[in-house]
Amino acid sequence: MNSSSTVSPSLDVRNPSAPPDLSQILITFDSDLHQVRTLIAERIFREESFGELLIATGVSGGWREWDHPDWLIRMLEPESSTMPATTPSQMAEHLVARGGKLYRATLILAIINALSDNQQKGVTLAAALELIHLATLLHDDVIDNADMRRGKPSMPTLFDNAPAVLMGDHLYARAFEMLAECEIMRIVSATCRATSAMCRGEVEQLQWIGDYEIPEEAYFRLIEMKTAALIGCCTESASVLCGKEEQSEEWYRFGNTLGLVFQMADDLLDFTSDPATLGKQTGSDVADGKFTLPLILFREGQGSGEKLRTFINEAGSNERITKRLREEGVLERVSERIRDFQKVCHRHLDNLQKKNSSNESFEILHTLVDFTGNRTR
Amino acid sequence: MNSSSTVSPSLDVRNPSAPPDLSQILITFDSDLHQVRTLIAERIFREESFGELLIATGVSGGWREWDHPDWLIRMLEPESSTMPATTPSQMAEHLVARGGKLYRATLILAIINALSDNQQKGVTLAAALELIHLATLLHDDVIDNADMRRGKPSMPTLFDNAPAVLMGDHLYARAFEMLAECEIMRIVSATCRATSAMCRGEVEQLQWIGDYEIPEEAYFRLIEMKTAALIGCCTESASVLCGKEEQSEEWYRFGNTLGLVFQMADDLLDFTSDPATLGKQTGSDVADGKFTLPLILFREGQGSGEKLRTFINEAGSNERITKRLREEGVLERVSERIRDFQKVCHRHLDNLQKKNSSNESFEILHTLVDFTGNRTR
Numbered sequence: 001m002n003s004s005s006t007v008s009p010s011l012d013v014r015n016p017s018a019p020p021d022l023s024q025i026l027i028t029f030d031s032d033l034h035q036v037r038t039l040i041a042e043r044i045f046r047e048e049s050f051g052e053l054l055i056a057t058g059v060s061g062g063w064r065e066w067d068h069p070d071w072l073i074r075m076l077e078p079e080s081s082t083m084p085a086t087t088p089s090q091m092a093e094h095l096v097a098r099g100g101k102l103y104r105a106t107l108i109l110a111i112i113n114a115l116s117d118n119q120q121k122g123v124t125l126a127a128a129l130e131l132i133h134l135a136t137l138l139h140d141d142v143i144d145n146a147d148m149r150r151g152k153p154s155m156p157t158l159f160d161n162a163p164a165v166l167m168g169d170h171l172y173a174r175a176f177e178m179l180a181e182c183e184i185m186r187i188v189s190a191t192c193r194a195t196s197a198m199c200r201g202e203v204e205q206l207q208w209i210g211d212y213e214i215p216e217e218a219y220f221r222l223i224e225m226k227t228a229a230l231i232g233c234c235t236e237s238a239s240v241l242c243g244k245e246e247q248s249e250e251w252y253r254f255g256n257t258l259g260l261v262f263q264m265a266d267d268l269l270d271f272t273s274d275p276a277t278l279g280k281q282t283g284s285d286v287a288d289g290k291f292t293l294p295l296i297l298f299r300e301g302q303g304s305g306e307k308l309r310t311f312i313n314e315a316g317s318n319e320r321i322t323k324r325l326r327e328e329g330v331l332e333r334v335s336e337r338i339r340d341f342q343k344v345c346h347r348h349l350d351n352l353q354k355k356n357s358s359n360e361s362f363e364i365l366h367t368l369v370d371f372t373g374n375r376t377r
Numbered sequence: 378m379n380s381s382s383t384v385s386p387s388l389d390v391r392n393p394s395a396p397p398d399l400s401q402i403l404i405t406f407d408s409d410l411h412q413v414r415t416l417i418a419e420r421i422f423r424e425e426s427f428g429e430l431l432i433a434t435g436v437s438g439g440w441r442e443w444d445h446p447d448w449l450i451r452m453l454e455p456e457s458s459t460m461p462a463t464t465p466s467q468m469a470e471h472l473v474a475r476g477g478k479l480y481r482a483t484l485i486l487a488i489i490n491a492l493s494d495n496q497q498k499g500v501t502l503a504a505a506l507e508l509i510h511l512a513t514l515l516h517d518d519v520i521d522n523a524d525m526r527r528g529k530p531s532m533p534t535l536f537d538n539a540p541a542v543l544m545g546d547h548l549y550a551r552a553f554e555m556l557a558e559c560e561i562m563r564i565v566s567a568t569c570r571a572t573s574a575m576c577r578g579e580v581e582q583l584q585w586i587g588d589y590e591i592p593e594e595a596y597f598r599l600i601e602m603k604t605a606a607l608i609g610c611c612t613e614s615a616s617v618l619c620g621k622e623e624q625s626e627e628w629y630r631f632g633n634t635l636g637l638v639f640q641m642a643d644d645l646l647d648f649t650s651d652p653a654t655l656g657k658q659t660g661s662d663v664a665d666g667k668f669t670l671p672l673i674l675f676r677e678g679q680g681s682g683e684k685l686r687t688f689i690n691e692a693g694s695n696e697r698i699t700k701r702l703r704e705e706g707v708l709e710r711v712s713e714r715i716r717d718f719q720k721v722c723h724r725h726l727d728n729l730q731k732k733n734s735s736n737e738s739f740e741i742l743h744t745l746v747d748f749t750g751n752r753t754r
Contacts, residue, residue, distance in 0.1 A: 139546060142519065143539040161538055162520040162583055168542075169516060169549070170576040176553050177569035180562045188565065192554035199547040206539055 025364055025371070029109045032123055036105045039127040039178070103262075103372075104231065105130045108238045110368060111251070114361035115242035124178050125187070125241055129234050131175035132191060136198050136230075138168035143202055186245075187237045194233035201225025210289035212305030216296050220260070223267075228259025247355055254348035261341045261373045267292035268334050271322045273376060283318025293337070297330045338373045345369040402741055402748070406486045409500055413482045416504040416555070480639075480749075481608065482507045485615045487745060488628070491738035492619035501555050502564070502618055506611050508552035509568060513575050513607075515545035520579055563622075564614045571610035578602025587666035589682030593673050597637070600644075605636025624732055631725035638718045638750045644669035645711050648699045650753060660695025670714070674707045715750045722746040 105126035112122035142161045172195075179188050205222055208214045235255025239248045270285045271294055285292055291299075291308070299308040315321045325331050346369060353362045482503035489499035519538045549572075556565050582599055585591045612632025616625045647662045648671055662669055668676075668685070676685040692698045702708050723746060730739045 136546075139542050142542050162579075165516050165519050165542060165545075166576045166580050169513075169545075170573055172546070172549055173569045173572035173576065177566055177573075180565040180569065183562055185557045185560055188557040189554055192550045192557065195550035196547055196554075199543045199550065202539075203543050 025106060025110070025367060028364060029106055029113070032109050032126070033102055033105060035123045036102060036109075036127045036130065039123060040131060102126075102130060104133055104234050107231070107255070107258075107368060108234050110361065110364045111235060111238035112242055114359065114365060115239060115244055115356060121182055121241055122238070125182055125237055128175045128178035128182075129191070129230070129237070131171045131178070132195065133230060135168040135171035135175065136195075138164045138171065140202065142168075143206070182241060184240055186240050190233045190236055190240075194229045197225040197229035201227075201229070205290070208290075212291060212299065212308045214291050214296065216293070216300070219293055219296055223260060223263040224256070227263040227266075228256045231259030231262060232256035244356075247352060250348055250352055254345055254352065257341050257344045257348065258369060258372055261338055261345065261369070264293060264334065264338050264341070265373050265375060268294060268331065268338070269376070271318065271325060272331065283321070286312060286318065286321065294325050294330050294334050297333055298325055298328060301328060301330070342369050342373045402483060402487070402744060405741060406483055406490075409486050409503070410479055410482060412500045413479060413486075413504045413507065416500060417508060479503075479507060481510055481611050484608070484632070484635075484745060485611050487738065487741045488612060488615035489619055491736065491742060492616060492621055492733060498559055498618055499615070502559055502614055505552045505555035505559075506568070506607070506614070508548045508555070509572065510607060512545040512548035512552065513572075515541045515548065517579065519545075520583070559618060561617055563617050567610045567613055567617075571606045574602040574606035578604075578606070582667070585667075589668060589676065589685045591668050591673065593670070593677070596670055596673055600637060600640040601633070604640040604643075605633045608636030608639060609633035621733075624729060627725055627729055631722055631729065634718055634721045634725065635746060635749055638715055638722065638746070641670060641711065641715050641718070642750050642752060645671065645708065645715070646753070648695065648702060649708065660698070663689060663695065663698065671702050671707050671711050674710055675702055675705060678705060678707070719746050719750045 108126040108129060109122055112125075142164050176188065176191070179191055201222055201224075204218075205226065208218060208222070232252045232255035235258070236248050236252035239245075239251035244251070267285065270282055270292070273282055275281055286295070295308060295312075298311070299305060302308060302311070311324070312321065315324065322331075346366060349362055349365050349369070356362075485503040485506060486499055489502075519541050553565065553568070556568055578599055578601075581595075582603065585595060585599070609629045609632035612635070613625050613629035616622075616628035621628070644662065647659055647669070650659055652658055663672070672685060672689075675688070676682060679685060679688070688701070689698065692701065699708075723743060726739055726742050726746070733739075
C-alpha cells in the first residue's frame with residue numbers, strides 16, 4: 001500500500017534456515033494496520049453506551065477469568081493486574097495502542113498491496129475480517145467452557161457466557177456492516193460461507209473430542225473448516241476487491257492452503273513451544289481431548305487408539321508427551337507436511353505473480369508463507 | 378403479492394370490538410409464507426452434514442430441555458414426546474410443515490404487496506429477517522440460562538450452550554448470505570444496525586434484572602432496542618427493496634412504533650394470558666426479575682420500588698399479581714398506551730398510503746397493526 005518500496009531485499013525469502021520475521025512485514029504495513037486497529041476500535045465502541053454497558057454488567061471483571069483469552073481480551077485489559085473502572089474511550093485507546101498479531105489483516109493488506117492501490121477499502125476489508133475472526137474466538141470461549149466443565153477445575157461461571165455471546169454477535173454485526181461498505185456482494189457471500197464453515201467445524205470438533213480414533217482426514221476436514229475457510233475468504237475477498245475476479249479462485253486456493261499451514265503450525269506449537277513464548281498454556285489440546293496431527297501420526301505408528309490413550313495417560317505431562325513424539329520422529333514428520341503445504345502456497349504465488357505485473361510485493365507474501373509455517377508463537 | 382385481490386372487506390379494520398385475526402392475513406400470503414418456510418429449511422439444512430452433526434452432538438435431545446423454546450425448536454421437534462433419531466431431511470420437512478407465526482415475514486410480505494410486485498426478492502428478504510430473529514432467540518437462550526442459574530432449579534446443562542451459540546451463528550451467516558442476494562447494500566447495513574441494537578438491548582436488560590427501580594424510559598429504551606429495531610428494519614428494508622427510498626424513513630418509523638406495540642402487548646400477555654393459550658409459561662418475566670410496563674406503572678402509583686418488591690413477594694403467584702394490577706387499573710392503562718401507539722401506526726400508514734397508489738393492501742397492514750396490539754397469544 002503506502003510503503004511497498006521500503007521492503008528490504010534482505011527479507012531472505014524462502015530460506016528456511018533464517019527464521020522468517022513478521023515484524024518486518026508489520027513495519028511495511030504499519031500505517032495501514034494502525035488504521036485497521038483504529039477502525040476496529042471505532043466500530044466496537046461507536047455506540048455511546050456499549051462499552052459502559054459491558055463494564056456495568058461485569059464483563060470487565062469477567063474477561064480475565066477466561067481460560068482462552070484472545071487478543072481483544074488482552075487489549076481491553078489494562079497493564080495493571082487490577083481492573084479499574086474504564087471508560088469506553090480508554091478501552092478504545094487500549095485497543096488501538098496494544099498488540100494482537102492481526103494476521104488476517106496483514107495478509108489482506110499484503111495482497112491488496114500486490115494487486116492494486118485501493119487502500120481505504122483494503123483497510124475496511126481487513127478490519128471486517130479481523131472482527132469476524134474475533135467474533136468466532138469469543139463464541140469459541142463459550143463453546144469451550146462447556147468442555148472445560150467436564151475436565152477442569154477452573155470452569156468460568158455461567159454468567160460469563162452472556163457478554164461473550166453478545167459481544168460476539170455485536171462484532172459480527174459490525175463486521176458485516178463494514179463488509180457492506182466494500183460494496184461487493186460477492187465478498188459478503190464469501191464471508192457468510194466461511195462463517196458457516198467455521199460453525200460446522202466447531203460442531204464437528206465437539207463430536208471428536210476425546211476420541212482417540214479420530215482419522216487423519218477428519219483432522220484435515222476440521223482445520224479446513226475451522227481455520228482455512230476464513231483465511232481462504234480473506235485472500236479471495238482481497239483479490240475480488242482489487243477487481244481480479246478471474247484470479248479469485250486461485251487466490252482462494254492459496255489462502256485455503258495457507259490456512260492449513262497456519263493451523264498445523266498452531267497445533268504443533270501446542271507441543272513444542274513454552275507458555276512464556278506462546279503467551280498461553282501449552283498442552284491444552286490434549287487436556288481438552290483434542291487430538292491433533294502429531295498424536296494422530298503417533299497413533300498410526302503405534303497401531304491403535306488404545307495405545308495412544310495409554311501413552312497419554314502414562315506420560316502425564318506435556319513435556320514427556322512432546323519428548324516421546326520427538327524421539328519417534330513424529331514432530332519432524334509434521335514439520336515436513338507443513339513444508340509440503342508451504343511449497344503449494346509458494347507455487348500458487350508464483351502462478352499468480354505471472355498473471356499480474358510482477359512486483360516485489362509478492363515477496364512479502366512469500367515471506368508471510370514462511371512465517372506462517374515456521375513461527376515460534 | 379399473489380392474492381391481494383382476495384382480501385375480504387369483512388376484515389373489519391380498525392374496529393377494536395372485533396378481535397383482529399391473523400389467520401386471514403396468513404391465508405392471503407399463504408403461498409409466499411410457504412416459500413419463506415421452504416427457503417429457511419433449505420438454507421439451514423443445505424450443508425450436507427450440518428443436521429447430522431447437530432444430532433450427533435446431542436442437540437436433538439437438548440432442545441427440549443430449554444425453558445425458552447422458540448418456533449424453530451418446536452418445529453424441529455416431532456409431534457411425539459420422544460425424540461427419535463431424525464435425519465436432516467426429516468427435520469427440514471418439519472420445519473416446512475409446522476407452525477411459527479412468522480410475524481416479521483408476514484409484515485414484510487404485506488408491505489411488498491402494498492408497494493410493488495417483486496415477489497421473489499420479497500420472499501428472500503422475509504426469510505432472511507426471520508432467520509435473524511431466530512438467531513437472536515437462540516442466543517437469548519444462552520444468555521437467559523445464565524440467569525436461570527441464579528433463580529431456577531431446572532438449569533440446562535452447560536453443554537447445551539455450544540449448539541445454541543453455533544446454530545445461532547450459522548443462522549446469522551445464512552441470513553446475511555440471503556440479504557446479500559437482495560443486492561441492496563442499504564438492507565445489509567440496516568440489518569447490521571438492528572442486530573447491534575438487539576445486542577445492546579440484551580446487555581442493558583441484564584443490567585436491569587432484579588432492579589425494582591427501573592425507570593419507565595429505560596423500559597422503552599430496552600424494548601426499542603430488543604424488539605422495535607428489528608421490526609423497523611423489516612419495514613424499512615421492505616420499502617427499500619421496492620425502490621421507495623424516499624419513503625423508507627417513514628416506513629422505519631412505522632415499523633419501529635409497531636415493534637413497541639408488539640413488545641408492550643407481549644409483556645402484557647405475560648400477565649393476562651394463560652399457558653395453554655400462550656404456548657409458554659406466564660409470569661416468567663417477574664420470575665426472571667424483569668419488571669415490565671405494568672409493574673412500572675404500578676410502582677409509580679405506589680410511590681417506591683420497595684413497595685413493588687413487597688407486593689411481588691407477598692402476592693406469591695402470577696394470578697394474584699395480575700388480579701391486583703387489574704384492580705388498580707394498571708392493565709387498562711397499559712392497554713391505553715398500546716392503543717395510543719397503534720394510532721400512531723395507523724397515521725403513518727395513512728400518510729404512506731397517500732404517497733403510493735392507494736390500494737386495499739394497506740388495509741392488510743392496518744389489520745396487522747390491530748392484531749399486533751390486541752392479540753391473545
